[in-house]
Amino acid sequence: MSEEKEMITGMEAPMYLTYNFTAGGATTRFLAELRNGKLVGQECPKCQHVYIPPRGSCAACGVPTVREVELTNKATVQSFTIVYIPIPNNPIKPPYVIANLMADGAHQSFLHLISDVDNADVRIGMRVEAIWKAEEEWTHAMENIQYFRPLDEPDMPIDEIGRLKNA
Amino acid sequence: MSDNNKAGVLAAVVGVGQTKYQTKRGDVSIAGMVREAAVNALADAELTWDDIDAVVIGKAPDMFEGIVMPELYLADALGCNGKPMMRVHTAGSVGGSTAIVAATHVESGVYDRVLTVSFEKQSESNAMWALSNPQPFSPHLNAGAGGYFAPIIREYIRRSGAPLDVGIRVATKDRIHGSKNPLAHLQLPDITEEQVAESPMLWDPLRFLEACPSSDGACAMVIVNEELADKATKQPAWIRGTAMRSEPTMYAGREEVNPQAGRDCAADVYKQAGITNPREQIDCAEIYVPFSWYEPMWLENLGFAEEGEGWKLTMEGVTSLHEGGDTPWNPSGGVLSSNPIGASGMIRFAEAAQQVRGECGDHQVPNAKTAMGHAYGGGAQFYAMWIVSSEKPE
Ligand SMILES: [Zn+2]
Numbered sequence: 001m002s003e004e005k006e007m008i009t010g011m012e013a014p015m016y017l018t019y020n021f022t023a024g025g026a027t028t029r030f031l032a033e034l035r036n037g038k039l040v041g042q043e044c045p046k047c048q049h050v051y052i053p054p055r056g057s058c059a060a061c062g063v064p065t066v067r068e069v070e071l072t073n074k075a076t077v078q079s080f081t082i083v084y085i086p087i088p089n090n091p092i093k094p095p096y097v098i099a100n101l102m103a104d105g106a107h108q109s110f111l112h113l114i115s116d117v118d119n120a121d122v123r124i125g126m127r128v129e130a131i132w133k134a135e136e137e138w139t140h141a142m143e144n145i146q147y148f149r150p151l152d153e154p155d156m157p158i159d160e161i162g163r164l165k166n167a
Numbered sequence: 168m169s170d171n172n173k174a175g176v177l178a179a180v181v182g183v184g185q186t187k188y189q190t191k192r193g194d195v196s197i198a199g200m201v202r203e204a205a206v207n208a209l210a211d212a213e214l215t216w217d218d219i220d221a222v223v224i225g226k227a228p229d230m231f232e233g234i235v236m237p238e239l240y241l242a243d244a245l246g247c248n249g250k251p252m253m254r255v256h257t258a259g260s261v262g263g264s265t266a267i268v269a270a271t272h273v274e275s276g277v278y279d280r281v282l283t284v285s286f287e288k289q290s291e292s293n294a295m296w297a298l299s300n301p302q303p304f305s306p307h308l309n310a311g312a313g314g315y316f317a318p319i320i321r322e323y324i325r326r327s328g329a330p331l332d333v334g335i336r337v338a339t340k341d342r343i344h345g346s347k348n349p350l351a352h353l354q355l356p357d358i359t360e361e362q363v364a365e366s367p368m369l370w371d372p373l374r375f376l377e378a379c380p381s382s383d384g385a386c387a388m389v390i391v392n393e394e395l396a397d398k399a400t401k402q403p404a405w406i407r408g409t410a411m412r413s414e415p416t417m418y419a420g421r422e423e424v425n426p427q428a429g430r431d432c433a434a435d436v437y438k439q440a441g442i443t444n445p446r447e448q449i450d451c452a453e454i455y456v457p458f459s460w461y462e463p464m465w466l467e468n469l470g471f472a473e474e475g476e477g478w479k480l481t482m483e484g485v486t487s488l489h490e491g492g493d494t495p496w497n498p499s500g501g502v503l504s505s506n507p508i509g510a511s512g513m514i515r516f517a518e519a520a521q522q523v524r525g526e527c528g529d530h531q532v533p534n535a536k537t538a539m540g541h542a543y544g545g546g547a548q549f550y551a552m553w554i555v556s557s558e559k560p561e
Contacts, residue, residue, distance in 0.1 A: 007194055023303065030304065031304065047420075051419065053304045059415035059418035060420065078318075079318035080318050081321065081373075082368070083310050085313065087309045091309075092309060098310055099318070107420065111314075112308075113308065
């Protein structure tokens with residue numbers, strides 16, 4: 001068939017999306033304190049677990065978390081991975097460590113970077129502390145914390161990570 | 168929660184249609200691709216478009232191709248003019264939950280013959296990007312799905328004390344299975360454990376060859392009621408039980424390695440199907456394993472092994488078809504061999520049906536009478552499962 005047309009297998013159709021996030025009451029309080037250089041969680045009145053970042057309710061109990069709890073800069077590595085995969089335009093150069101971190105006094109881990117350490121030395125139970133950016137760079141973002149780095153403290157026993165004291 | 172022994176009407180799969188899974192289907196549009204699977208399923212069922220009462224379609228997030236609500240434009244390709252059509256979305260488990268919605272359409276007695284289709288055309292955009300969107304309240308770490316699941320896998324390894332080569336073994340086994348399935352995306356008949364071990368690390372402890380590929384493809388099924396299934400020329404796959412469960416992505420004390428929703432979903436579907444010992448009573452299973460280590464983790468979550476013991480079944484070859492294991496998992500090659508995300512769950516359900524229909528050719532499990540299809544999605548928070556059998560329930 002001399003009439004045969006070349007198949008069109010791709011036409012670029014870029015999409016741009018700007019999303020205006022409405023934080024709501026609970027996340028507003030969290031983000032406002034983050035801008036002041038503080039990590040503030042919220043406690044469930046029913047199960048006493050402390051959430052960070054708080055979303056205004058306990059997803060396990062389905063009740064509002066009203067009481068706020070100021071946390072320190074210390075946390076424990078609950079688990080982690082070393083990211084090697086190259087993602088286009090990623091400002092973080094692989095290999096880098098991202099960890100599920102349990103802030104002291106909190107019971108829900110969050111993801112953040114671990115740095116200032118040999119990747120091979122990162123382990124579950126390792127104690128770390130938040131390194132904040134310079135104060136003039138603080139905004140309403142967890143990126144106010146640049147990364148977490150190891151603390152010179154003994155590891156936390158694994159079955160105590162994120163557990164209530166008297167549970 | 169109400170007891171799920173519900174269905175007034177029996178339902179069965181009487182037609183399955185799939186496309187060849189590959190990196191890019193440059194020869195067809197999305198509409199052409201879903202229609203290809205649907206036409207294959209109708210031909211297998213020996214039915215025509217006019218016979219179909221309703222269509223249920225599923226796919227993963229719209230961000231994956233960048234087409235918002237693709238079902239709107241697929242209505243004509245799927246012959247829905249004047250017919251009910253609905254779209255299902257439950258992240259990676261969507262192919263499974265779509266099949267279940269179609270099954271319950273029939274079991275309710277409202278529809279006699281339902282066509283169900285799931286698809287993903289990953290080549291049209293970038294799923295890795297779509298899964299790494301910035302969130303205002305958490306740092307932007309650019310880690311994709313592997314960055315979420317790798318720490319959970321690391322915790323499984325720590326708890327179970329499993330040797331580090333279990334994932335390598337699963338990755339090799341599923342690719343050898345896939346090489347017996349002409350529709351599988353990856354065709355690696357000569358793959359070795361050394362090759363998997365030497366492939367680049369992506370998200371420690373997950374290597375390149377321990378992760379699923381990115382595929383284009385669609386899968387379809389025709390599900391009919393008892394009366395019509397009895398008249399089918401080919402062996403029907405009788406649906407013995409269906410179950411779905413969900414749980415929030417994050418809450419204090421959530422069991423991420425062995426999620427409660429998965430255990431509850433399995434208990435529900437086993438109860439409906441009369442299964443008390445899955446390892447003994449299920450002849451083969453198509454389980455959603457996008458990263459190698461999820462095989463031992465789901466062996467435990469689904470009750471095929473005690474907690475902490477799943478990896479032993481993998482290492483003993485229990486889940487291997489070519490090694491003659493008694494409970495082959497993913498004889499089609501599984502998600503590790505083909506991953507058109509929105510279709511991947513339905514492929515599990517459809518391949519389970521094909522096994523009990525005896526339609527699997529070179530990857531057929533001998534004498535498979537009862538099979539399980541499984542899918543999970545989101546932050547391992549949505550589950551969909553079914554049990555199908557060559558024998559009609561009492
Ligand atoms: Zn609570």
